[in-house]
Amino acid sequence: MLSPKFALYIHIPFCISKCSYCDFCSFVPSKKQIEDYICALKEEIKVAGERAGGRLVTSVYIGGGTPSVLPDGAIAEIMECAREHFIILNACCTTIEANPNSFTREKAYEYMLAGCSRLSLGMQSHSPKILKILNRVHDFKDCKNAIENALHYNIKDINIDVMLGVPEQTMRDVKETLKKVVELPVTHISAYGLICEPNTPLTRAIEKRELALPTDELAVDMYDYAVEFLDKHGFKRYEISNFAKAGFQSEHNLNYWNRGAYLGLGLGAHSFLDGIHWQNTENFKEYIKNPSECQKDIEHETIKTAKEETIMLALRTTMGLNIEEYNRLFNADFLNEYKSVISLLLENGLVEIKDNYLRVRNPYISNAIISEFF
Secondary structure (H helix, E strand, C coil): CCCCCEEEEEEEEEECCCCCCCEEEEECHHHHHHHHHHHHHHHHHHHHHHHCCCCCCEEEEECCCCCCHHCCHHHHHHHHHHHHHCCCCCCCCEEEEECCCCHHHHHHHHHHHHHCCCEEECCCCCCCCHHHHHHHCCCCHHHHHHHHHHHHCCEEEEEEEECCHHHHHHHHHHHHHHHHCCCCCCCCCEECCCCCCCCCCCHHHHHCCCCCCHHHHHHHHHCCCCCCCHHHHHEEECCCCCCCCCEEECHHHHHCCCCEEEEEEEECEEEEEEEEEECCCHHHHHHHHHHHHHHHHEEECCCHHHHHHHHHHHCCCCEEEEEHHHHHHCCHHHHHHHHHHHHHHCCCEEEEEEEEEECCCCHHHHHHHHHCCC
């Protein structure tokens, strides 16, 4: 059955410089590459809009990379094209990512006019030492200026990214960063643990013992402190790494965790629409040559994969897995189907069942718990 609505993701794969931990589909571009990409992206938007068949877009997320790297006017041009070819209501929440040092007053004005109502800033840390290790090209003052620019043009829904478990990071660094963040006029905080991706400069430095990761115990303490501290300051956790003030949970991200449909446009973007998963090519030349026919890894979901994804995504959230909804969706008996696994997890105090929801008790080890189901 066709999804009557979906979330729209638009990928901008460009950065001023590559962060030391990043293995995302992004790079430092030339002026010609930016021009070619915008043209190709608009072509993909046009064709995808025709294929979508007039279905409603529930949220828009412009991510990267660093969308604010694009020249003035480019985001407005892209969003104008998207509104021309998709049904995007004025009330639709549109998020744009930005680096603190590239979100100028001019960018804020342009994005506001383009319909962007939510800003996500990659702050990562207050500590100059940690920012240098991550190869971030901004400081805390840049972050404060970016927020002021957003508020000036009535962009009041603002997320801040904070990274935990970074090499050489101390508990004092984490406490100072979180203290500074909650003093800012922001509505949402993403506090997530560093993942050491293969073949990144940061991972190579760790492998060579040039940098040392915090111990596992300290990394857990950092996360636990963040959960408790943010809760005290009105930021309630609703997913492993996401905390929001009342009424400011990310609509776009909730769609992912509720296994809603989403369409990804741009280099390397992922999609899940009408029961099919796919990804766009990450090869820039291939994408520019034929942006509307560059899909790869096309996978039609099965009952088995749908069940696994439902469990995996639901157990990342504080709500947990709605057992009744699972049984209805799959004409199944969840508690009987996974009886031995659930019994083991309950006996060890790793999960709980309350009000017909299965929840993970310690979110920091949720990945290990989720893997037991598969």
